[in-house]
Amino acid sequence: MKNNLTFSQRRIQKNLFLTVMLAIPVIHFFVFWLYLNINSFVLAFQNAKGDFVGWANFQWFWENLTSDRPALDMGIAIKNTVIFWLFGTFVEGPIAIAISYFVYKRIRGYNAFRVITYLPCIIGSMVMVAVYKSFIRSEGPLDIIVQTLGGEPIPKFLYDSRYALGATLVYNLWNGFGTSIILYSGAMERIPKEVVEYAYLDGVTPWKEVVHITFPLIWPTWSMMFILSVGDIFTAGGPTLLLTGGNYETMTISFAMFQQVYFYDQVTRAAAIGSIFTLIGVPLVLFSRWLLSKIRTTEEY
Amino acid sequence: MKKSVEIINKRTGGTRIFFGVVCGILIVYCAMLIYPFLWMFQQSLKGQFEYFVAGPFEFAADPQWNNYIRVFESITVRAKGKQVGFLMMLFNSIWQTVGPTAIGMFFSCIVAYCLSKYTFGVRNFMYAVIIFMMVYPSMGTGGAAYKQAQDLGIFDSPLMMVKSMGGYSGMGFFVLYSFFSTLPWDYADAAFIDGANDYQVFFKIMLPMAMGPIMAMSIVSAIGGWNGYMGNLLYYPSYPMLTAGLYLYESNMVRAVDYPLYFTGVIITMLPVIALFIVFQDSIMKNVSVGGLKG
Numbered sequence: 001m002k003n004n005l006t007f008s009q010r011r012i013q014k015n016l017f018l019t020v021m022l023a024i025p026v027i028h029f030f031v032f033w034l035y036l037n038i039n040s041f042v043l044a045f046q047n048a049k050g051d052f053v054g055w056a057n058f059q060w061f062w063e064n065l066t067s068d069r070p071a072l073d074m075g076i077a078i079k080n081t082v083i084f085w086l087f088g089t090f091v092e093g094p095i096a097i098a099i100s101y102f103v104y105k106r107i108r109g110y111n112a113f114r115v116i117t118y119l120p121c122i123i124g125s126m127v128m129v130a131v132y133k134s135f136i137r138s139e140g141p142l143d144i145i146v147q148t149l150g151g152e153p154i155p156k157f158l159y160d161s162r163y164a165l166g167a168t169l170v171y172n173l174w175n176g177f178g179t180s181i182i183l184y185s186g187a188m189e190r191i192p193k194e195v196v197e198y199a200y201l202d203g204v205t206p207w208k209e210v211v212h213i214t215f216p217l218i219w220p221t222w223s224m225m226f227i228l229s230v231g232d233i234f235t236a237g238g239p240t241l242l243l244t245g246g247n248y249e250t251m252t253i254s255f256a257m258f259q260q261v262y263f264y265d266q267v268t269r270a271a272a273i274g275s276i277f278t279l280i281g282v283p284l285v286l287f288s289r290w291l292l293s294k295i296r297t298t299e300e301y
Numbered sequence: 302m303k304k305s306v307e308i309i310n311k312r313t314g315g316t317r318i319f320f321g322v323v324c325g326i327l328i329v330y331c332a333m334l335i336y337p338f339l340w341m342f343q344q345s346l347k348g349q350f351e352y353f354v355a356g357p358f359e360f361a362a363d364p365q366w367n368n369y370i371r372v373f374e375s376i377t378v379r380a381k382g383k384q385v386g387f388l389m390m391l392f393n394s395i396w397q398t399v400g401p402t403a404i405g406m407f408f409s410c411i412v413a414y415c416l417s418k419y420t421f422g423v424r425n426f427m428y429a430v431i432i433f434m435m436v437y438p439s440m441g442t443g444g445a446a447y448k449q450a451q452d453l454g455i456f457d458s459p460l461m462m463v464k465s466m467g468g469y470s471g472m473g474f475f476v477l478y479s480f481f482s483t484l485p486w487d488y489a490d491a492a493f494i495d496g497a498n499d500y501q502v503f504f505k506i507m508l509p510m511a512m513g514p515i516m517a518m519s520i521v522s523a524i525g526g527w528n529g530y531m532g533n534l535l536y537y538p539s540y541p542m543l544t545a546g547l548y549l550y551e552s553n554m555v556r557a558v559d560y561p562l563y564f565t566g567v568i569i570t571m572l573p574v575i576a577l578f579i580v581f582q583d584s585i586m587k588n589v590s591v592g593g594l595k596g
Contacts, residue, residue: 029469032449036445122585130563131340134341269444278438
C-alpha cells in the first residue's frame with residue numbers, strides 16, 4: 001500500500017493527528033493548571049462555603065502575622081522558611097560543591113561516596129525520618145553514645161522549641177546532598193581538561209583551583225539551581241509533618257498551607273497564603289534572573 | 302589525553318594529606334548514612350517491650366523473624382472509618398506508583414514527540430507556556446487543587462490519576478523532548494512513503510526507539526511516587542500507601558506503637574526502591590545529572 005496522498009490531504013491528516021494527540025494534555029492544562037492558578041486567587045476571597053468574604057482571609061493572615069499570641073504563627077513560619085532557604089543555599093550548597101570537587105578529583109572511593117550520598121533521595125523521607133527520629137530519641141543510640149562519652153542525657157530534640165528547628169536543619173544536612181553532588185560533579189566532568197592541566201603545571205592548590213577554575217566553570221549549573229531554588233523559596237523546609245508536625249516553632253509557609261487544608265479543612269485560607277507568596281515570588285524570580293544575568297563568567301565553554 | 306589525566310590526578314605532599322583527611326571525613330559521613338539502617342534492621346528483630354527495656358545497641362535475645370510476617374497482620378490504620386491493613390497499603394502503594402507513572406510517561410511522550418517533531422501554528426507558543434510553567438513560582442494551588450478534586454468528584458478515588466495526564470511539565474518532558482529532537486526523521490519519512498500514517502509512525506517506530514529514556518524516566522518517577530506521602534494523605538484518605546500508612550500508624554498509636562514491627566514495615570517499604578536502584582543505578586544517576594530528582 002503505497003502512499004499517494006496529495007499535499008493538502010497529508011496536511012489534514014497531520015493536523016488531525018496533532019489534535020487527537022494533544023487534546024487531552026491541552027484540556028488538562030486548562031483545567032489543572034490555568035483554571036487552578038486563577039481559581040486559587042478567587043478562592044482567597046471566599047469562605048469555606050463559597051461566599052465572597054472580601055479581604056477576610058488576608059486579614060486573618062495579617063492578624064496571625066502581627067498578633068502576640070497567634071493561632072498560627074505566620075511570623076515564625078516566614079522566618080523559618082527563609083532560614084531553611086539560606087541554609088540550603090549557603091551551607092548545604094557549598095558543602096555539596098566541596099564533596100563534588102573531591103568526587104571529580106577521583107578521591108579514593110569516590111564512586112561509593114557518590115552512590116551512598118545519593119541513597120537518601122532513593123529511600124524517601126518517610127523512611128529517613130523514621131530512622132532519624134528513633135536514633136535521636138532519649139535513651140536511643142545517640143543518647144547512649146553521648147552518655148558513654150561522659151555527657152549529659154540529650155534533650156528531646158524534636159519536642160523542644162529550643163532545639164526542634166536545629167534538629168530539622170541537621171536532618172536536612174544529614175541527607176540533603178545527593179542530587180546536588182550528582183549535578184555538580186557532572187558539570188565538573190565537562191570542564192575542559194586542558195584548562196585544568198595548565199593550572200596544574202603552574203602548581204595550583206585545590207583551594208585556588210576551586211575558586212578560580214572549578215566554580216566559575218560550573219557557574220551555569222549553579223545559577224540554574226539558584227534560580228530554581230528562588231522560584232521554590234517559599235516551599236523551603238524539611239519534612240515538617242513527619243518530624244515535628246509543625247510544633248515547637250518549626251512551622252514553615254508550605255506546611256502552614258498543608259495544615260490549613262489537611263487538618264482544618266480551610267481551603268480558602270490556604271489559597272490566601274498561597275496567593276500572597278505567589279505574588280511576592282514572581283518579582284523575586286524576575287529579580288534574581290536579572291541579577292544573575294549581570295554576573296557573567298569570564299569564559300564560555 | 303592519558304598524560305593530562307595523570308597530571309590532574311597526581312597529588313604531592315600537603316595536598317595528599319589533605320585528600321586523605323577529606324577521605325576520612327567522607328567515610329565517617331557515609332557511615333552515618335548507612336549505619337542507622339543496619340541499626341534499624343537489628344531493632345526490627347526485637348520484641349515490642351524488649352525494644353524499650355534492652356539497650357539500643359543490644360541484639361535481640363531471641364530474634365523475632367516472624368515480625369516480617371506479623372507486620373502484614375498487625376499493622377492497621379483507620380482510614381475513613383475502615384481498617385486498612387499492611388497488605389492493602391502495599392497494594393495501594395503499587396497502584397498509586399505504577400498508575401500515575403505509566404499515565405504520566407505516556408502523555409509526556411505524546412507532548413514531547415508532537416512538539417519536537419511537528420511544526421504547527423501554536424507550537425512555539427505551547428513550548429513557551431511550558432517553560433513559563435516551570436519558572437512560575439506557583440505556591441497557591443494546594444488549597445484550590447484540593448477543592449477542585451472534590452468538585453470534580455475525583456477526590457479519594459483512583460480517578461485522581463487523571464491529574465497525571467498532563468505530560469507537559471517536569472523533567473520527564475524535557476528529557477524526552479531533547480531525545481525526540483535528536484532522533485532522525487528519516488525513519489518516519491520512509492514509513493510514510495510505505496503508506497504508514499502518523500499514529501503508526503509514533504506507536505510502532507518512534508515510541509519503541511525511545512524505550513531507553515522512557516524506562517529510565519519511569520524508574521525515577523516511580524521512585525518519587527513510591528516515596529510520596531503528602532499527596533496520598535491529602536487526596537486519597539481511603540487509600541493510604543505504605544509511607545502514609547506507617548506515618549499514621551506511628552502518629553495515631555502514640556504509646557501503643559510496636560516499634561520493632563514499625564521498623565519492619567519501614568524496611569519493607571524501602572526494599573523495592575533499593576532493589577530498583579541497585580538494578581538501574583547507572584541509568585538513574587545519568588538521568589539525574591540531566592534533570593534532577595526531588596527527594
